[in-house]
Amino acid sequence: MTFSQDRFAAAARELGLSPFPVPSANMSRAYVNPLGLQLAPCTYCGFCEKHGCGNYSKSSPQTTIIPVLMQRPNFALRTNSEVLSIDKAPDGSRASGVTYIDANGDSFFQPAEVVVLCAYPLENTRLLLLSQIGEPYDPQSGEGVVGKNYCYQVMSSATVFYDEEFTNGFVGAGALGMVIDDYNGDNFDHSGLGFIGGGYIACHTTNARPIESHPVPDNVPSWGSRWKKAVRENFLKTTSVGVHGSSMAHRSNYLDLDPTYTDAHGRPLLRMTYDFTLNDRRLTQHLTPVAEQIANGMGGREVKVNIRRGSYDSVPYQTTHNTGGTIMGADPKSSVVNRYCQSWDLPNLFVAGAGLFPQNAGYNPTGTVGALAYWSVDAIINQYLRQPGPLVQP
Amino acid sequence: MRPLSPTLISMAALALIGSATLTPGSSQAQELSYSQVERGRYLTVAGDCQACHTDLENDGVPFAGGRGLGTPFGTIFSSNLTPDDETGIGRWTRDDFYRALNEGVDRDGNHLYPAMPYPYFTLMTRDDTDAIFSYLRTLDPVTTEVPENELPFPLSVRRSVWGWKLLFFDDQEFVSDPNASDAWNRGRYLVDGPMHCGGCHTGKNALGADDSDEYLRGGVLENWYAPNIRGGESGGIADWTQDDIVEFLRDGRSRHTAPMQRMGEVVAISTQHLHQEDLEAVATYLKSLDDEPREGQSEPDAARVEVGEAIYFDNCAACHASDRSGVPYLFASLGTSNKVLAEDPSTAIRIILGGARAQPTEAVPSVLAMPPFDWKLSDDQIADLMTYLRHSGDRNAGPVSASQVSEMREYLAGEH
Ligand SMILES: Cc1cc2nc3c(=O)[nH]c(=O)nc-3n(C[C@H](O)[C@H](O)[C@H](O)COP(=O)(O)OP(=O)(O)OC[C@H]3O[C@@H](n4cnc5c(N)ncnc54)[C@H](O)[C@@H]3O)c2cc1C
Ligand code: SF4
Numbered sequence: 156m157t158f159s160q161d162r163f164a165a166a167a168r169e170l171g172l173s174p175f176p177v178p179s180a181n182m183s184r185a186y187v188n189p190l191g192l193q194l195a196p197c198t199y200c201g202f203c204e205k206h207g208c209g210n211y212s213k214s215s216p217q218t219t220i221i222p223v224l225m226q227r228p229n230f231a232l233r234t235n236s237e238v239l240s241i242d243k244a245p246d247g248s249r250a251s252g253v254t255y256i257d258a259n260g261d262s263f264f265q266p267a268e269v270v271v272l273c274a275y276p277l278e279n280t281r282l283l284l285l286s287q288i289g290e291p292y293d294p295q296s297g298e299g300v301v302g303k304n305y306c307y308q309v310m311s312s313a314t315v316f317y318d319e320e321f322t323n324g325f326v327g328a329g330a331l332g333m334v335i336d337d338y339n340g341d342n343f344d345h346s347g348l349g350f351i352g353g354g355y356i357a358c359h360t361t362n363a364r365p366i367e368s369h370p371v372p373d374n375v376p377s378w379g380s381r382w383k384k385a386v387r388e389n390f391l392k393t394t395s396v397g398v399h400g401s402s403m404a405h406r407s408n409y410l411d412l413d414p415t416y417t418d419a420h421g422r423p424l425l426r427m428t429y430d431f432t433l434n435d436r437r438l439t440q441h442l443t444p445v446a447e448q449i450a451n452g453m454g455g456r457e458v459k460v461n462i463r464r465g466s467y468d469s470v471p472y473q474t475t476h477n478t479g480g481t482i483m484g485a486d487p488k489s490s491v492v493n494r495y496c497q498s499w500d501l502p503n504l505f506v507a508g509a510g511l512f513p514q515n516a517g518y519n520p521t522g523t524v525g526a527l528a529y530w531s532v533d534a535i536i537n538q539y540l541r542q543p544g545p546l547v548q549p
Numbered sequence: 550m551r552p553l554s555p556t557l558i559s560m561a562a563l564a565l566i567g568s569a570t571l572t573p574g575s576s577q578a579q580e581l582s583y584s585q586v587e588r589g590r591y592l593t594v595a596g597d598c599q600a601c602h603t604d605l606e607n608d609g610v611p612f613a614g615g616r617g618l619g620t621p622f623g624t625i626f627s628s629n630l631t632p633d634d635e636t637g638i639g640r641w642t643r644d645d646f647y648r649a650l651n652e653g654v655d656r657d658g659n660h661l662y663p664a665m666p667y668p669y670f671t672l673m674t675r676d677d678t679d680a681i682f683s684y685l686r687t688l689d690p691v692t693t694e695v696p697e698n699e700l701p702f703p704l705s706v707r708r709s710v711w712g713w714k715l716l717f718f719d720d721q722e723f724v725s726d727p728n729a730s731d732a733w734n735r736g737r738y739l740v741d742g743p744m745h746c747g748g749c750h751t752g753k754n755a756l757g758a759d760d761s762d763e764y765l766r767g768g769v770l771e772n773w774y775a776p777n778i779r780g781g782e783s784g785g786i787a788d789w790t791q792d793d794i795v796e797f798l799r800d801g802r803s804r805h806t807a808p809m810q811r812m813g814e815v816v817a818i819s820t821q822h823l824h825q826e827d828l829e830a831v832a833t834y835l836k837s838l839d840d841e842p843r844e845g846q847s848e849p850d851a852a853r854v855e856v857g858e859a860i861y862f863d864n865c866a867a868c869h870a871s872d873r874s875g876v877p878y879l880f881a882s883l884g885t886s887n888k889v890l891a892e893d894p895s896t897a898i899r900i901i902l903g904g905a906r907a908q909p910t911e912a913v914p915s916v917l918a919m920p921p922f923d924w925k926l927s928d929d930q931i932a933d934l935m936t937y938l939r940h941s942g943d944r945n946a947g948p949v950s951a952s953q954v955s956e957m958r959e960y961l962a963g964e965h
Contacts, residue, residue, distance in 0.1 A: 185876050185878065195868070198867040198868070222916050
């Protein structure tokens, strides 16, 4: 932890809250995972959250599992290949494999006994729609499942500017932070608040790359010499307290195939129909002042509050925490996969990713994505392979 | 190709006087017991035979030969060890095979180029060569065309090897030292015999033969400097414990460094598969080898050391730590490295320029890579960096000049 996190923790405690270190997949020291793979201590290079780690310090597949798989004779990795569709057996009872193209544009059919769809929630949804697997969601009737319950989230923050103290934000990691969870989920009393859910509030030292990140106080123009001067004065002396809100599904937020735009192969792109809901707005209105209060206690010269207003807009970047579209559930009428992440339609098709989440909880998704993948793979190995077929009877 | 030395030419002349004898192949007894074959398999692993006798660069069939081995004199292609009658050792007998390993003569009586390490294998017992032969007989025969060696005349004449052997080859048997432990004797047998560590780690004379004064004190092969691996006092790995050596050979990792490139291949194909007792024996033996204390080195220019330190801090410290101690089992400790601080700094210069990969093993499958810095650091900068590292290391090591770096840079450019 650095200066910023120490200040955050002290200010949060002052308010009776319970700060703790953010769970992180960055290594604070050398580590060997259960598969024998080595991870090195993070160097706080500052390029973490949008770049691969050149230092073996971030847990991602190429550091934590792919080298082990590469040694197995029954493993093959087809790089630079794009799956175009999941193909069905003639009787429509199961997936027969996938069709993909390689970098030369040559297309191949890869037969399969089991297909695991793990191309990220948005592409998972699109591939199911393109392959005509499952009933597409219809927002008018509320019928259908594929593309349903797409959720995103509202973020807001309070930036603290110091006069003397250096925060040196460029010496950052992906998840170098302190957090409070007192305002997440059901951790607080919602009486009279008019919304459900919540979010975590955290102070991270991350992503302060000079061209990308240049926070300036209020009342500074957004260009010109006064702006440049403010960037110079503040670049090394700011930190921020962020609110990472949950997002509840709404009938009108969903994913489907675009009627107009197509990709290089002439296939429809995915269309996202989305706006913040009343729940989202009330949530951020309630949580942002808490972040501001903590920020005020961190001993800076001034605090700038960044509220999320207006309709959803894909700029500025908030997070890549998209959820829903291929949700899991107890009933084929209202979900795409069963509790083992197995397609209700094709029993040898399994789905991974945050698209399984029916709602977007106020947390980053990947820990849960990984847990569900293990859960699903365990069911494939210990149940499905012994007796291929639906693991849950509808 | 380097120019031929005058001695080499006289050696070749000498060779022309010799003549080869031809022995007809005798019929062979096929008594393959499992334990014999298994022992032979193990010894081929210890001998790393597969590495040279497989065209690894072109995904060749194991043991089918055809890999080009760069020697200072030209490229020699390895032979097919599968039991194919025409292109392999299908018609060979146990005696033929023993003679090849023991005397460096093939079935037709031709002298083998010493790129085939028979000067080491000659120490192997007849039992051991028979076991290897038994194992090789169990392989599927593969018909291959091994390319012609690319050697200049007169070296292209195999009889030239006769002269070389007259000068440098002793057909000897391994003699145990009754005063030393079994482990030490076993270690020495493995190191000097099947594992032929000296092939890379012992300095060579102008004709490519081991210089006995340089025994395991470091040698150059294909522009890699294989470091000093003497583990006793003043040795290149004096600061390694026996366990460090075992871990390095078994897991491909140690507190100090990891095997890369050529040694990586040896660990991958050979040492990671050896028995723990054998690795311990090797370590016992290496730890017994003391060395001469290093001579004092000239003081480098203080300004260069200062510049080198700044370059180190900006480019290297993130992984190798500000105090150059590295990260145990991940990133090499540079302050104690037998490559950085070697008399011959070629390997360290080469790795800075071209990068390197730590060998993944069954125990540690991680693929760790050191990135190349040739695009980023000039010859002067690398020379200053090396000079700083060598000046601040745990043993005397002299400065490095920019021309040493530029020579390596040119070599690497020519390679690709
Ligand atoms: C900048 C950034 C920061 C983030 N920070 C965090 C964080 O701090 N904490 C957190 O929990 N999460 C974070 N996330 C989210 C996290 O990265 C994702 O939740 C997670 O990677 C999703 O895993 P996945 O396996 O579902 O999909 P992905 O990791 O996206 O993998 C999908 C794979 O499928 C491949 N693919 C896609 N389409 C096809 C096709 N048609 N054919 C073949 N292959 C295809 C893709 O190339 C990709 O390799 C962040 C994301 C971003 C972008
Ligand atoms: S900050 Fe992230 S990318 Fe940089 S070294 Fe640490 S883990 Fe790797």
